[in-house]
Amino acid sequence: MTKSKISIHEVAEAAGVSKSTVSRVISDKGGSVSRRSVLAVNNAIEQLGYKKNVMAASLRTQKTYMILVMIPDVANPFWSEIARAAQDRLEMEGYSVVIGSTDWHDARETRYFELARSSRFDGLILNSVTDDIGLIKGLGVPAVLIGERVAGQDIDTVGTDTMAATKLALQYLYEAGSRHIAIATSDYGGERYLSLRRRAYREFLETKGLAFDPGLSFSVRLSKEGGKDLVRQFLAIPDWRQRVDSLFCGNDILAIAAINEFRRLGVMPGKDISIVGMDDIPDASNTYPPLTTVRKPRQLIGTAAAEILLSRIKDPEKPLEKRLFPGQLVVRESVVHKGNK
Amino acid sequence: MTKSKISIHEVAEAAGVSKSTVSRVISDKGGSVSRRSVLAVNNAIEQLGYKKNVMAASLRTQKTYMILVMIPDVANPFWSEIARAAQDRLEMEGYSVVIGSTDWHDARETRYFELARSSRFDGLILNSVTDDIGLIKGLGVPAVLIGERVAGQDIDTVGTDTMAATKLALQYLYEAGSRHIAIATSDYGGERYLSLRRRAYREFLETKGLAFDPGLSFSVRLSKEGGKDLVRQFLAIPDWRQRVDSLFCGNDILAIAAINEFRRLGVMPGKDISIVGMDDIPDASNTYPPLTTVRKPRQLIGTAAAEILLSRIKDPEKPLEKRLFPGQLVVRESVVHKGNK
DNA sequence: TGTCATTTTGGGAACGTTCCCTCTCGAATT
DNA sequence: AATTCGAGAGGGAACGTTCCCAAAATGACA
Numbered sequence: 001m002t003k004s005k006i007s008i009h010e011v012a013e014a015a016g017v018s019k020s021t022v023s024r025v026i027s028d029k030g031g032s033v034s035r036r037s038v039l040a041v042n043n044a045i046e047q048l049g050y051k052k053n054v055m056a057a058s059l060r061t062q063k064t065y066m067i068l069v070m071i072p073d074v075a076n077p078f079w080s081e082i083a084r085a086a087q088d089r090l091e092m093e094g095y096s097v098v099i100g101s102t103d104w105h106d107a108r109e110t111r112y113f114e115l116a117r118s119s120r121f122d123g124l125i126l127n128s129v130t131d132d133i134g135l136i137k138g139l140g141v142p143a144v145l146i147g148e149r150v151a152g153q154d155i156d157t158v159g160t161d162t163m164a165a166t167k168l169a170l171q172y173l174y175e176a177g178s179r180h181i182a183i184a185t186s187d188y189g190g191e192r193y194l195s196l197r198r199r200a201y202r203e204f205l206e207t208k209g210l211a212f213d214p215g216l217s218f219s220v221r222l223s224k225e226g227g228k229d230l231v232r233q234f235l236a237i238p239d240w241r242q243r244v245d246s247l248f249c250g251n252d253i254l255a256i257a258a259i260n261e262f263r264r265l266g267v268m269p270g271k272d273i274s275i276v277g278m279d280d281i282p283d284a285s286n287t288y289p290p291l292t293t294v295r296k297p298r299q300l301i302g303t304a305a306a307e308i309l310l311s312r313i314k315d316p317e318k319p320l321e322k323r324l325f326p327g328q329l330v331v332r333e334s335v336v337h338k339g340n341k
Numbered sequence: 342m343t344k345s346k347i348s349i350h351e352v353a354e355a356a357g358v359s360k361s362t363v364s365r366v367i368s369d370k371g372g373s374v375s376r377r378s379v380l381a382v383n384n385a386i387e388q389l390g391y392k393k394n395v396m397a398a399s400l401r402t403q404k405t406y407m408i409l410v411m412i413p414d415v416a417n418p419f420w421s422e423i424a425r426a427a428q429d430r431l432e433m434e435g436y437s438v439v440i441g442s443t444d445w446h447d448a449r450e451t452r453y454f455e456l457a458r459s460s461r462f463d464g465l466i467l468n469s470v471t472d473d474i475g476l477i478k479g480l481g482v483p484a485v486l487i488g489e490r491v492a493g494q495d496i497d498t499v500g501t502d503t504m505a506a507t508k509l510a511l512q513y514l515y516e517a518g519s520r521h522i523a524i525a526t527s528d529y530g531g532e533r534y535l536s537l538r539r540r541a542y543r544e545f546l547e548t549k550g551l552a553f554d555p556g557l558s559f560s561v562r563l564s565k566e567g568g569k570d571l572v573r574q575f576l577a578i579p580d581w582r583q584r585v586d587s588l589f590c591g592n593d594i595l596a597i598a599a600i601n602e603f604r605r606l607g608v609m610p611g612k613d614i615s616i617v618g619m620d621d622i623p624d625a626s627n628t629y630p631p632l633t634t635v636r637k638p639r640q641l642i643g644t645a646a647a648e649i650l651l652s653r654i655k656d657p658e659k660p661l662e663k664r665l666f667p668g669q670l671v672v673r674e675s676v677v678h679k680g681n682k
Numbered sequence: 683t684g685t686c687a688t689t690t691t692g693g694g695a696a697c698g699t700t701c702c703c704t705c706t707c708g709a710a711t712t
Numbered sequence: 713a714a715t716t717c718g719a720g721a722g723g724g725a726a727c728g729t730t731c732c733c734a735a736a737a738t739g740a741c742a
Binding site: 007008009019020023024026027031052053054055056057058059060061 | 697698699700701
Binding site for chain 4: 031
């Protein structure tokens with residue numbers, strides 16, 4: 001059996017050279033070594049089935065060539081596509097990427113932080129549940145954050161311009177003739193400040209000279225369950241057909257759940273009520289009716305995160321980088337057009 | 342600045358003990374050490390902000406406490422939920438889990454294999470694209486396979502009893518009055534053997550004394566695109582309304598795509614045609630109409646995989662384990678009931 | 683107070699690499 | 713023919729732990 005025992009020493013012996021020479025051959029740093037030696041070493045490696053122990057190498061070099069992408073929910077295409085894009089880019093540079101799914105659990109996040117701290121990864125791309133920047137910086141590992149909640153902070157960041165994206169959606173509803181727009185989103189970060197979506201909503205109403213109706217502002221979790229909740233609350237509005245004609249949802253998961261729940265209860269989205277989501281996840285085109293939404297450029301975000309991380313690894317002292325991408329309206333069929341009614 | 346330099350030595354010095362004692366304290370192996378020493382060491386650790394270098398420890402102990410879960414598509418809820426279940430179980434035992442997404446690419450898979458081989462992980466749970474068992478065993482890392490394609494092979498495996506699950510679906514269609522059942526699935530592994538779903542289909546027809554019509558057997562990719570393809574081919578069957586009344590799809594992604602495409606083309610699933618899927622992914626309940634399908638017990642599969650891996654790590658010599666779970670019919674609204682017509 | 687068992691401690695080797703430094707040897711230059 | 717040079721090779725320290733073993737401290741008991 002070719003069991004674990006083969007180290008650089010055995011190879012050196014078999015090839016008739018020193019372990020230093022073997023090291024030169026296998027670590028492609030290219031210290032000068034003769035053709036003869038290279039051949040002999042490669043031969044011995046083949047023969048013995050030698051496999052480099054990366055742990056030992058990492059101990060010496062402090063490089064692992066592994067990157068951790070830590071996201072809240074791998075099952076959400078929004079996150080998994082960002083991860084995939086980042087992975088593509090990072091693998092081009094010789095890094096391997098693994099994904100950590102926190103499932104929105106603090107405990108899991110902590111666990112991954114612990115992992116990251118112990119010098120197992122050369123870098124970190126993450127969307128943090130807790131957003132404790134101090135903690136992240138304390139890890140001693142180059143890190144790039146995804147999402148703009150922490151835009152003001154002292155760390156590399158890439159995300160979408162959520163406020164602009166929100167206004168894009170609202171503007172579309174407005175142009176379709178809607179004047180009583182409801183909003184449903186989560187209130188991340190407690191009451192300390194309004195969520196960006198909500199802030200954009202307020203600003204938008206003001207710009208258009210529309211009144212703000214607190215009864216049309218829903219705070220729910222951005223999940224399937226949140227969608228059911230939302231519809232229940234929504235339909236409980238007295239006289240809702242008079243009072244509200246459209247609904248902006250904080251993300252597509254929520255919007256899709258709402259669409260399905262509305263339909264189940266006999267209210268037809270795209271006909272009785274307008275719904276717009278945000279993200280443009282793949283399922284957005286599978287609903288009935290298909291969901292009009294604002295696409296976030298997942299590909300770009302992932303790639304950008306990877307690139308920023310790479311340059312940060314190369315130069316830890318380089319100036320902070322923050323990149324925000326615009327959203328893009330994707331028109332489908334979940335919005336009523338009043339003009340054409 | 343508390344920069345990297347703090348090792349076990351510094352701690353030892355600060356605590357006035359030897360590095361051996363420090364080691365005893367931090368590696369919770371519990372060699373006997375006095376209360377006084379424990380206190381002194383913990384104090385010093387706190388003071389200096391010492392953080393254990395796991396690489397070094399791993400080098401010595403050959404344990405990394407990391408597990409790689411390698412799956413083909415992290416965006417497919419089927420896989421991500423298995424991963425999550427496995428993660429839950431493994432974390433209970435002190436392991437950390439990272440996910441590798443191969444996206445069905447051989448190159449990525451190879452990359453992860455390389456990673457696994459270099460003793461970075463204590464174990465591996467995977468669904469392999471290539472199913473090269475020799476390769477996997479050659480990694481020298483305990484591994485558990487997911488899926489039953491390789492059931493005959495020399496490696497721990499857990500999966501669903503796909504043939505039984507398929508028959509469950511077919512039986513349901515049969516009971517609903519369907520006598521002309523089409524099947525659409527992928528033909529993994531070339532022509533060497535029929536896919537399990539297809540084999541179950543043939544057996545089922547035989548049992549019921551139904552004729553096999555090659556024109557009702559579709560080979561497509563189990564993806565959204567595959568679904569569009571499928572519907573195109575399906576509707577091209579001359580006189581299809583006479584010739585076929587139901588369609589079994591190899592997985593839910595395919596079935597959902599087919600539902601949407603059928604509806605788009607004016608054929609109403611659950612009314613003009615029966616459709617049954619397989620997996621029961623979350624979106625199966627979001628389609629219009631909601632999809633009747635056979636649920637695969639993702640939770641159980643993930644947990645079982647984790648447990649088998651754990652015991653394999655503990656005892657590399659223990660006998661091979663293979664576990665197959667039954668599927669479960671989930672009735673929704675995508676099947677026509679001929680009796681009640 | 684001495685003996686013995688038991689707990690606690692420390693020194694050093696080991697894990698498998700990389701890296702620094704020195705040394706050799708043959709070729710090129712003078 | 714003597715000197716210089718550079719490519720190639722080897723020896724050993726270092727990375728930061730754990731583990732083995734022997735030594736020292738403690739305490740129980742006679």
